[in-house]
Amino acid sequence: MDVLQLFVSGLANGCVYGLIALxxxxxxxxTEAVNFAQGDFMMLGAFIALGLTNEQFMxxxxxxxxxxxxIAMGVVGYLLDMLVVRHMFGQSQIAIVILTIALxxxxxxxxxxxxxxxxxxxxxxxxxxxxxxGGLVLGLDEVTIIVVTLILTVxxxxxxxxxxxxxxxxxxxxxxxxxxxxxxxVKRVHSLVWALAGAVAAVAGILxxxxxxxxxxxxxxxxxxFAAAVIGGFGSLPGALLGGVIVGxxxxxxxxxxxxxxxxxxxxxxxxxILVFRPHGILAQVHAKKx
Amino acid sequence: xxxxxKTSYDADINLxxxxxxxxxxxxxxxxAVVLPFLLSTFAIGEAxxxxxxxxxxxxLMILVGQTGQASLGHAAFLAVGCYANVLLQERLGLPFLLSxxxxxxxxxxxGVLIAIPTTKLHGIYLAxxxxxxxxxxxxxxxxxxxxxxGVMGLYAPxxxxxxxxxxxxxxxDRFYWLTLVVTVLVILAYRNVLRSPLGRSFAAVRDSEVSAxxxxxxxxxxxxxxxxxxxxxxxxxxxxxxxxxGIFNNETFNIIISIxxxxxxxxxxxxxxxxAFFGAVVxxxxxxxxxxxxxxxxxxxxTGSIAIPGLEQAIFGAxxxxxxxxxxxxxxxxxxxxxxxxxxxxxYRRDMFRRQKSYLKTERMR
Numbered sequence: 001m002d003v004l005q006l007f008v009s010g011l012a013n014g015c016v017y018g019l020i021a022l023x024x025x026x027x028x029x030x031t032e033a034v035n036f037a038q039g040d041f042m043m044l045g046a047f048i049a050l051g052l053t054n055e056q057f058m059x060x061x062x063x064x065x066x067x068x069x070x071i072a073m074g075v076v077g078y079l080l081d082m083l084v085v086r087h088m089f090g091q092s093q094i095a096i097v098i099l100t101i102a103l104x105x106x107x108x109x110x111x112x113x114x115x116x117x118x119x120x121x122x123x124x125x126x127x128x129x130x131x132x133x134g135g136l137v138l139g140l141d142e143v144t145i146i147v148v149t150l151i152l153t154v155x156x157x158x159x160x161x162x163x164x165x166x167x168x169x170x171x172x173x174x175x176x177x178x179x180x181x182x183x184x185x186v187k188r189v190h191s192l193v194w195a196l197a198g199a200v201a202a203v204a205g206i207l208x209x210x211x212x213x214x215x216x217x218x219x220x221x222x223x224x225x226f227a228a229a230v231i232g233g234f235g236s237l238p239g240a241l242l243g244g245v246i247v248g249x250x251x252x253x254x255x256x257x258x259x260x261x262x263x264x265x266x267x268x269x270x271x272x273x274i275l276v277f278r279p280h281g282i283l284a285q286v287h288a289k290k291x
Numbered sequence: 292x293x294x295x296x297k298t299s300y301d302a303d304i305n306l307x308x309x310x311x312x313x314x315x316x317x318x319x320x321x322x323a324v325v326l327p328f329l330l331s332t333f334a335i336g337e338a339x340x341x342x343x344x345x346x347x348x349x350x351l352m353i354l355v356g357q358t359g360q361a362s363l364g365h366a367a368f369l370a371v372g373c374y375a376n377v378l379l380q381e382r383l384g385l386p387f388l389l390s391x392x393x394x395x396x397x398x399x400x401x402g403v404l405i406a407i408p409t410t411k412l413h414g415i416y417l418a419x420x421x422x423x424x425x426x427x428x429x430x431x432x433x434x435x436x437x438x439x440x441g442v443m444g445l446y447a448p449x450x451x452x453x454x455x456x457x458x459x460x461x462x463x464d465r466f467y468w469l470t471l472v473v474t475v476l477v478i479l480a481y482r483n484v485l486r487s488p489l490g491r492s493f494a495a496v497r498d499s500e501v502s503a504x505x506x507x508x509x510x511x512x513x514x515x516x517x518x519x520x521x522x523x524x525x526x527x528x529x530x531x532x533x534x535x536x537g538i539f540n541n542e543t544f545n546i547i548i549s550i551x552x553x554x555x556x557x558x559x560x561x562x563x564x565x566x567a568f569f570g571a572v573v574x575x576x577x578x579x580x581x582x583x584x585x586x587x588x589x590x591x592x593x594t595g596s597i598a599i600p601g602l603e604q605a606i607f608g609a610x611x612x613x614x615x616x617x618x619x620x621x622x623x624x625x626x627x628x629x630x631x632x633x634x635x636x637x638x639y640r641r642d643m644f645r646r647q648k649s650y651l652k653t654e655r656m657r
Contacts, residue, residue, distance in 0.1 A: 109605030265427060
């Protein structure tokens with residue numbers, strides 16, 4: 001039973017990493033850019049929800065605050081792309097990486113300024129409740145996280161492969177110039193996918209904040225999610241989830257079976273091994289061009 | 292504008308393009324040497340800090356600016372250099388004159404060791420791999436407590452060169468001169484690498500790996516060499532940083548330092564020694580500038596000094612965003628534009644430095 005409990009809590013953790021990784025992958029899939037501020041997006045989304053619903057701030061009902069926070073983060077994502085990232089259109093990936101790292105610093109500062117640097121817990125109805133499956137006692141928050149993540153991943157996967165806008169997003173990333181020739185408004189598509197990534201980050205943030213308290217530096221979790229995205233295969237939506245789950249599971253099991261100090265090392269060690277032996281991740285998205 | 296009339300093949304690779312340029316740099320060097328007589332003890336400490344950051348910046352610049360390989364993990368090599376230098380002195384009793392270059396060599400070897408498996412990675416993947424190295428280094432320092440002192444950290448001993456004692460607090464002027472000597476040596480080494488075939492192959496790899504391969508450049512080996520030289524210089528900077536800080540632990544070299552180092556050389560201007568120095572000026576002086584302006588503002592409002600956590604990083608980030616949007620070539624790029632304006636006066640045109648419009652293609656199809 002112990003192992004199973006460990007497994008479920010690892011799985012829930014992994015799903016949060018997977019959700020942040022989904023945001024990375026969304027933006028990467030559609031714009032070829034890597035958003036290093038995705039973790040800070042998550043943090044901001046969580047804080048917006050918290051600011052709307054917690055008693056000490058605005059005190060709105062939870063189920064109104066959640067969609068509002070998701071929409072707000074979508075708008076933030078859209079505006080960030082429109083006002084800042086779009087200037088970098090066509091520039092190299094590394095330039096955008098550096099830009100988003102700087103954006104993350106600024107977002108962290110803004111959140112600290114508004115909500116302070118003390119850890120705060122989200123007043124969420126799913127926090128601290130239990131669900132029983134037979135003899136197994138699971139946290140409602142953990143079960144919710146796993147279910148929501150699965151639904152979101154499947155929905156996004158279908159969206160990218162089946163809908164017109166999803167295919168347009170993929171086209172915009174594969175060749176910007178050719179996408180223009182096909183009549184795709186590449187810049188607007190980019191902004192839309194940033195909005196989508198913002199919304200996904202808000203969901204991740206709300207779920208994460210339901211599990212425990214948050215503070216502005218929680219965005220650094222993004223680095224771990226980043227490792228997850230790479231392990232799974234950068235550019236693959238199921239890969240992001242898979243990588244997230246692997247990272248989420250490896251941590252509790254490493255600290256259970258090896259030693260507590262080594263558990264935080266494991267995700268990065270795995271990342272390094274994956275990069276050396278399978279550079280494009282487990283579900284690789286890199287294909288050799290057939291000429 | 293001065294046109295250099297080249298009368299020999301050496302003119303292309305001379306250290307200075309013409310006499311006037313050499314004279315200016317000599318004047319700058321003289322100013323740097325006599326600086327301790329002009330400034331207060333506190334200001335000399337800040338100048339030393341700036342020089343150390345500049346050395347680290349030059350180390351990263353060889354990799355990012357010259358070879359085009361992004362690294363988000365150079366704090367790890369600062370740590371390697373720092374710990375190697377202090378441990379060699381304390382555990383093996385080596386003198387500073389031996390332990391310091393050895394620290395550079397060890398950091399360089401560590402860099403090559405990391406580079407061998409990662410040279411086949413490109414762009415963003417390399418950045419992630421080096422990010423992982425930086426995080427691992429942080430944890431390894433904590434775990435290797437018997438050697439590194441873990442979170443308690445280590446104390447850097449007083450430097451002793453043939454009986455001449457150099458301590459950052461007791462005689463800051465000497466430590467400044469020591470740092471200056473290292474800086475000048477590193478600049479010379481950097482310039483000479485760039486003038487050599489190796490430096491040319493760095494540039495070839497940066498501009499196009501495919502063409503570099505076609506020209507007979509061994510891309511993997513060139514990248515590994517660039518990594519080695521880069522991390523060796525960074526290791527030297529780390530060793531100096533350890534002596535400058537006096538006491539250091541894993542937090543001294545955390546992931547934020549890695550990121551800051553990369554952001555620093557971008558603000559300064561990629562691909563030039565000047566860029567490393569301009570960036571170092573920003574990084575070293577920004578905290579002081581913020582502290583001073585905070586006191587001034589607080590004094591004006593009558594509220595006293597207000598401490599806002601994270602302000603420094605936020606301003607740093609904001610400066611970077613402004614630069615990357617409006618001046619991607621950094622401070623050095625702006626300086627070149629201003630210089631060209633005056634050299635060509637009144638013939639400078641706005642579009643002289645305009646960037647070509649470019650479009651990205653996916654890297655997932657090769």
